[in-house]
Amino acid sequence: MTPHTASGIEIVHLSHAFAGRKVLDDISLSIEEGTSVALLGPNGAGKTTLMNILCALIKPDSGRVMLDGVDLARQPDAIRRRIGAVFQDPSLDTRLTAWENLEFNGLVYGLPRRERARRIDEVLDLVELGDWRDEIVKGFSGGMKRRLEIARALMHQPRILFLDEPTVGLDPQTRARIWSYLEHLRTHRNLTQLITTHYVEEVAGHDRICIIDRGKLLANGTPEELRARHGTSMIRCMPRDAETEAALRAAYPDIRSLAGGRLGVALASPDMLDAFLATYGTRLRQIQIDEPSLETVFLSLTGRELRDRAPGDDTAAGVGEQAI
Amino acid sequence: MNDLIPLARGLYGIWLREVMRAVRDRGQLIGGVSRPLIWLLILGIGLNPYFRGEVYGEVRFVIPYTYLQFLFPAVIVLNIMYTSILFAVSVIWDREFGFLRAILVSPVPRGLILLGKILGGSTIATAHGGLVLILARFADITLSWSQVGLALLLMFGLSFGLTSFGVILAARVRSFEGFGVFSNTIILPLYFCSSSIFPLDPSLTRAQTAALYPEWLVFLVEINPITYAVDALRGVLINFHQFDPRLGPAVIIGLAVAFFFIAWLDFRRR
Numbered sequence: 135m136t137p138h139t140a141s142g143i144e145i146v147h148l149s150h151a152f153a154g155r156k157v158l159d160d161i162s163l164s165i166e167e168g169t170s171v172a173l174l175g176p177n178g179a180g181k182t183t184l185m186n187i188l189c190a191l192i193k194p195d196s197g198r199v200m201l202d203g204v205d206l207a208r209q210p211d212a213i214r215r216r217i218g219a220v221f222q223d224p225s226l227d228t229r230l231t232a233w234e235n236l237e238f239n240g241l242v243y244g245l246p247r248r249e250r251a252r253r254i255d256e257v258l259d260l261v262e263l264g265d266w267r268d269e270i271v272k273g274f275s276g277g278m279k280r281r282l283e284i285a286r287a288l289m290h291q292p293r294i295l296f297l298d299e300p301t302v303g304l305d306p307q308t309r310a311r312i313w314s315y316l317e318h319l320r321t322h323r324n325l326t327q328l329i330t331t332h333y334v335e336e337v338a339g340h341d342r343i344c345i346i347d348r349g350k351l352l353a354n355g356t357p358e359e360l361r362a363r364h365g366t367s368m369i370r371c372m373p374r375d376a377e378t379e380a381a382l383r384a385a386y387p388d389i390r391s392l393a394g395g396r397l398g399v400a401l402a403s404p405d406m407l408d409a410f411l412a413t414y415g416t417r418l419r420q421i422q423i424d425e426p427s428l429e430t431v432f433l434s435l436t437g438r439e440l441r442d443r444a445p446g447d448d449t450a451a452g453v454g455e456q457a458i
Numbered sequence: 459m460n461d462l463i464p465l466a467r468g469l470y471g472i473w474l475r476e477v478m479r480a481v482r483d484r485g486q487l488i489g490g491v492s493r494p495l496i497w498l499l500i501l502g503i504g505l506n507p508y509f510r511g512e513v514y515g516e517v518r519f520v521i522p523y524t525y526l527q528f529l530f531p532a533v534i535v536l537n538i539m540y541t542s543i544l545f546a547v548s549v550i551w552d553r554e555f556g557f558l559r560a561i562l563v564s565p566v567p568r569g570l571i572l573l574g575k576i577l578g579g580s581t582i583a584t585a586h587g588g589l590v591l592i593l594a595r596f597a598d599i600t601l602s603w604s605q606v607g608l609a610l611l612l613m614f615g616l617s618f619g620l621t622s623f624g625v626i627l628a629a630r631v632r633s634f635e636g637f638g639v640f641s642n643t644i645i646l647p648l649y650f651c652s653s654s655i656f657p658l659d660p661s662l663t664r665a666q667t668a669a670l671y672p673e674w675l676v677f678l679v680e681i682n683p684i685t686y687a688v689d690a691l692r693g694v695l696i697n698f699h700q701f702d703p704r705l706g707p708a709v710i711i712g713l714a715v716a717f718f719f720i721a722w723l724d725f726r727r728r
């Protein structure tokens with residue numbers, strides 16, 4: 135007797151280690167059918183490992199995964215028909231044409247000829263690659279390859295779609311296009327989507343956001359919930375000299391060190407900002423005040439900026455920033 | 459039964475992709491055509507007059523064949539060896555460029571993925587071996603259709619075993635770098651030690667053979683499985699055997715089963 139489990143994704147106490155190093159640490163998460171969840175975390179957080187486990191490419195050390203009501207460990211083959219995956223690294227055969235890549239996928243999923251022909255037209259239409267069907271994939275741009283991979287993942291009409299950083303390295307127009315395809319699939323096909331990203335500005339449109347860092351799930355909620363629960367205004371500043379830095383560190387014990395010698399101070403109240411500016415306003419080389427945003431949610435949860443690796447790229451962080 | 463049709467489509471898809479890839483790969487095709495031409499036209503014709511002992515006024519060998527006829531089956535084996543063993547490139551390509559994951563998330567079982575790839579590789583290798591048959595007239599060999607059919611069957615068996623061997627190699631090679639090495643350290647030594655380009659005359663006694671060739675060389679030839687594959691093809695194509703005729707097919711089947719099994723163990727483990 136199996137208890138009735140809702141469709142969608144159910145992850146229970148999932149842990150995994152590589153060579154003794156914990157990469158996923160007791161992850162539990164449940165995702166309702168037809169919703170989309172963004173998994174936000176910096177590089178090395180464990181996102182790809184989680185995706186690989188969900189696609190049954192690696193076996194987790196412990197924990198249980200139910201996809202569309204089926205236990206992954208017990209019936210991996212039944213699950214493979216119901217999931218589609220777009221991997222972080224490219225996985226097309228670039229020596230074949232777009233059509234041949236899709237035809238291959240139709241064959242390995244056991245679709246009959248007529249069904250294959252119909253669905254290839256359909257998915258190529260969806261990602262607007264109909265004119266390129268007989269071109270060799272090697273000549274495609276990064277964005278076209280990505281769109282073709284999404285088309286391929288949809289060929290067998292999966293119930294759940296996993297996308298691992300689908301927009302990384304793409305230009306803004308292509309990114310917007312990809313999000314609009316995914317939005318369309320969600321509303322028209324009731325497709326459950328789990329999407330990883332490390333672009334904070336891309337997650338606001340999803341039903342839920344999960345923040346993952348160092349293998350731990352730190353937060354899970356709607357964007358509004360996260361902002362209300364964890365969001366604080368932040369001051370990010372660069373002290374003019376070592377003396378000022380020492381004074382700041384003494385005055386604000388929970389101050390955070392950020393990339394490029396900058397410091398971050400969480401603002402508990404508006405008065406605090408006034409006091410800060412009155413005392414230190416003239417002793418800073420640079421200051422910026424962030425309204426509560428997903429970026430500051432991430433910062434306050436992890437103590438790190440998402441863009442640790444790209445100092446100076448603050449403009450891209452988007453939401454609610456003001457430079458003074 | 460209804461479950462088998464989708465699986466058969468999967469197997470077909472994986473096989474078809476390998477074949478398509480090979481048809482488009484100009485370099486491989488050029489190699490497959492030029493290699494037998496060079497071996498037969500240059501080495502074959504060049505050594506043809508020296509093959510008989512009577513050149514030196516004394517008949518020592520009793521093989522009633524020209525050197526071209528003797529060499530012909532071995533060149534087929536050489537072409538198969540190159541194509542099969544270098545099939546490792548295709549396997550490494552899939553792994554390095556991520557395509558393997560796209561296959562692994564599909565519902566096709568692991569064993570069938572492996573079988574599809576190896577069948578694809580064997581088909582290509584058999585075709586490359588078959589190309590050589592077109593030159594049969596030129597080597598003064600006339601073939602009946604049944605000979606051609608039997609030869610293709612043996613060639614496919616050999617291709618299957620050696621393609622599996624290529625897959626086993628691929629699992630142990632980290633990158634593309636080691637490839638020139640393959641042909642120089644594996645293919646050519648095996649080929650030269652298979653009695654492909656010189657005979658071990660069956661009419662000579664062991665002692666006489668030992669007087670003609672050093673013991674180690676005879677030993678190497680006799681433990682080399684390729685020797686028996688060449689012998690089997692000689693049996694079919696020019697009706698000449700240096701060894702027990704049953705040995706050839708037995709060795710070919712043995713290689714195919716053993717190497718496929720090892721490849722399967724490797725693939726299941728990853």
Ligand SMILES: Nc1ncnc2c1ncn2[C@@H]1O[C@H](COP(=O)(O)OP(=O)(O)O)[C@@H](O)[C@H]1O
Pocket residue numbers: 152153157175176177178179180181182183184
């Ligand atoms: N196959 C592997 N063997 C050993 N360590 C790995 C392997 N795959 C990933 N890792 C490690 O696990 C951690 C998480 O990696 P990953 O899941 O790729 O993170 P993300 O996708 O969030 O960037 C990283 O520290 C990475 O080095």
Ligand SMILES: [Mg+2]
Pocket residue numbers: 178181182183222298299
């Ligand atoms: Mg990743």
